[in-house]
Amino acid sequence: MTKISRVPITVFLELTKRCNLNCLHCCADGGQARPEELSTEDWIDFVRYLAKLKVFRIVITGGEPLIRNDFFTIVREIRKNQSVVLNTNATLVTDKIAQQLSQLGISVISVSIDGSTPEIHDRNRGSGSFIKTIKGIESLLKHNCRVVINSVVTRINYQDIENIVALAKRLGVEKIGFNHVHPTGRARTNKEQIVPSLEEDTTIADELWKVGQKYGAFVGSWYIDQMKLYNSPPNPHGGIRSISRCSAGKETIAITANGDIVPCNNLQELVCGNIRRSDFARVWQYSSILAEFRSLFKLKVTSLEGCQDCHLVSICPGGCRANAYQEYGSLTAPDPFCRLNPINIERECKRVHI
Amino acid sequence: MARGYSIHPSIITREEEEGTLLFNKDTDDIKLLNQVGFLIWKHCDGAHTIDQIVETLAIQYPEVPMDTLRSDVKSFLEILLSRKLLVPAEVRIEND
Numbered sequence: 001m002t003k004i005s006r007v008p009i010t011v012f013l014e015l016t017k018r019c020n021l022n023c024l025h026c027c028a029d030g031g032q033a034r035p036e037e038l039s040t041e042d043w044i045d046f047v048r049y050l051a052k053l054k055v056f057r058i059v060i061t062g063g064e065p066l067i068r069n070d071f072f073t074i075v076r077e078i079r080k081n082q083s084v085v086l087n088t089n090a091t092l093v094t095d096k097i098a099q100q101l102s103q104l105g106i107s108v109i110s111v112s113i114d115g116s117t118p119e120i121h122d123r124n125r126g127s128g129s130f131i132k133t134i135k136g137i138e139s140l141l142k143h144n145c146r147v148v149i150n151s152v153v154t155r156i157n158y159q160d161i162e163n164i165v166a167l168a169k170r171l172g173v174e175k176i177g178f179n180h181v182h183p184t185g186r187a188r189t190n191k192e193q194i195v196p197s198l199e200e201d202t203t204i205a206d207e208l209w210k211v212g213q214k215y216g217a218f219v220g221s222w223y224i225d226q227m228k229l230y231n232s233p234p235n236p237h238g239g240i241r242s243i244s245r246c247s248a249g250k251e252t253i254a255i256t257a258n259g260d261i262v263p264c265n266n267l268q269e270l271v272c273g274n275i276r277r278s279d280f281a282r283v284w285q286y287s288s289i290l291a292e293f294r295s296l297f298k299l300k301v302t303s304l305e306g307c308q309d310c311h312l313v314s315i316c317p318g319g320c321r322a323n324a325y326q327e328y329g330s331l332t333a334p335d336p337f338c339r340l341n342p343i344n345i346e347r348e349c350k351r352v353h354i
Numbered sequence: 355m356a357r358g359y360s361i362h363p364s365i366i367t368r369e370e371e372e373g374t375l376l377f378n379k380d381t382d383d384i385k386l387l388n389q390v391g392f393l394i395w396k397h398c399d400g401a402h403t404i405d406q407i408v409e410t411l412a413i414q415y416p417e418v419p420m421d422t423l424r425s426d427v428k429s430f431l432e433i434l435l436s437r438k439l440l441v442p443a444e445v446r447i448e449n450d
Contacts, residue, residue: 006371056379056384081379083377083380083382
């Protein structure tokens, strides 16, 4: 789909900011509940409204969604008309919870693992979390849930990548994805400790490329996609590409724990409305903030700062706008993880010298 | 009785500018139908046989040979069936 959908295909619901862990890289800044988090009734009413609009898919995020006592009440309502993807740390998954998730027919359960051993994983996520997560995954698999692992690559775990993949294989999950840190929430506070430098990113990309060759489609990663891009020849007939990397504002949108409507979970500053006070469908169609956000996708990638002279403008879709905004405060800044952009290189030079 | 198709009970449909979206809420599968696809889809109601669907299309597209139409419709329906967007149905025909 290239045009803006009449209503979103997928809506991300951040059920709560509450979390039982306190991960260094948490871009949602999960931990304590925020003021005015939505009640059970708020979520149920909203989910029923989304069903009337024929929103197809709900992705449940947090915080840790399973920490809510009403989690299954909300998900049961969603499953009457929609599919559900669940993002969880799995530490709260007991055998009984795994069975309930299985019975509800959750499409995919995405579990976070950031290390192949307790020493590495728990350095980021807190003591004792590794064992609980592994047990949670085992329970989910025992009850035939579809499980994928999501791993965030940081300075703490980047030398453990292949071991993490081997662990995922041993566990028997469907696949594993490696993402970079989103520079927002606690990831911003703990940046020096966790966000790899561009030089370390090169090592990470090389390692993931190698692991990707070995394990094939079992391993997915933004880093591998970026390597493919960097290794691709420019398209001599392609002209300059438009900015087009993601589906935020085109097919997807997110609701925060307090009901704010935002283009994506990593752009919680760009509040387009609140489901308690605004009509969601009208916000989707008429929000000036969303209109401005969508107008980005009409721009050529050469409109992005530092991208004008890049040899890949015919094939590069311009990277993540949320990351650009979080790092540089502008939606037309470069994706901070592009290793070719001169603005990023200058930033890294300063970082190294500090 | 003759063979036809019904819409899978887990399917939600939605009109968009680019066509009709079919979504299976249990398999998480989405398919976009164009105009021709939607015309076939509309007749997957448990009341039309495959031959009747082909005949409907033949009226809309008289320039296309019947054999081609029949083969294309059957292939299309098999794809929708394999993706759990349709279920087989026995259609009562008038001579039954």
